[in-house]
Amino acid sequence: MKKCCLFVIAFVLLVKLTGCSHMTVLRTQELREIQAKIDTLNNDMESMKKEIIAEHNKTSEMLRLLRADQQVRFNELDRKIVTIETNLLESQSRLSNIDRKTAEFTRKLEEKLSAEAEAERAREQEIENLFKLSKRDFDAGRYDIALPGFKDIIKQYPDSHLVSEAEYWIAEIYYAQRDYQKAEQAFMDLIRKYPDGERICVSLYKLGLVYERQEMFQSRDMVWENLIKQCPGSQEAQVVENQIEGE
Structure with a gap:
């Protein structure tokens, strides 16, 4: 009986030992699988780490290149700004010189124009004085003195506005001196040269008188x-119309 019990006990122990051994095998296999997974994860993490480092290095290189390119651009921009500032200073200097020269030119031009205007005023005053003297001699009947005075105005100041007046009074002198041929020519020149002048009406009337004095009545008419x-309506035309009615 005692042996039987020992056998049973031994059998039970054997079964238990067999079960433990089997469990140990299973655990070892699981541990190996877990370790394999851990190794795989480590490998994956190492690969990812390498990729991240590579990407980081690539990004860092791109940033470095961008910074370098930006620095080059900034340096070029600074150079252009300096060039622009230099050109601007030069332009301002040139403009200042131009303004100075323009001001000097304007001042000289104004002085010249002022001098010319003063000379022109003096010239006009001289012409007017000469005309007044000649007219005064004409009014006083000093035709021989008045005639050269009017002729001097025409000769010396051909662009004066008093030239036509001088020519008219020369014609009047010839008429007053009864030099009808010269008077005729002088009045005809006036009519031809100044058809719209202030003296056109009186010149036509006096030319008719010249013809009348020479009894050239057809030419007069x-x-x-x-x-x-x-x-029409002028004082000279009214005198002629009255004369025709009286005839």
């Missing part, structure tokens, strides 16, 4: 007809 047509 032609001139006076032209006077009435060209200067």
Whole structure:
């Protein structure tokens, strides 16, 4: 009986030992699988780490290149700004010189124009004085003195506005001196040169008188007809119309 019990006990122990051994094998296999997974994860993490480092290095290189490119651009921009500032200073200097020269030119031009205007005023005053003296001599009947005075105005100051007046009074001198041929020519020149002048009406009337003094009545009538047509309502035309009615 005792042996039987020992056998049973031994059998039970054997079974238990067999079960433990089997469990140990299973645990060892699981541990190996876990370790393999851990190794795989470590490998994956190492690969990812390498990729991250590589990407970081690539990004760092790109940033370095971008910074370098930006620095080059900034340096170029600074150079251009310096060039622009230099050109601007030069332009301002040139403008200052131009302004100075322009101001100097303007001042000289104004002085010249002022001097020319003063000279022109003096010239006009001289012409007017000469004209007044000649007219005064004419009014006093000093035709021989008045004539050269009017001629001097025409010769020395051909662009003066008093030239036409001088020519008219020369014609009047010839008429007053009864030099009808010269008077005729002088009045005809006036009519031809100044058809719209202030003296056109009186010149036509005096030319008719010149013809009348020479008893050239047909020429007189032609001139006076032209006077009435060209200067209707004028004092000279009224005198001619009254004379025709009286005849």
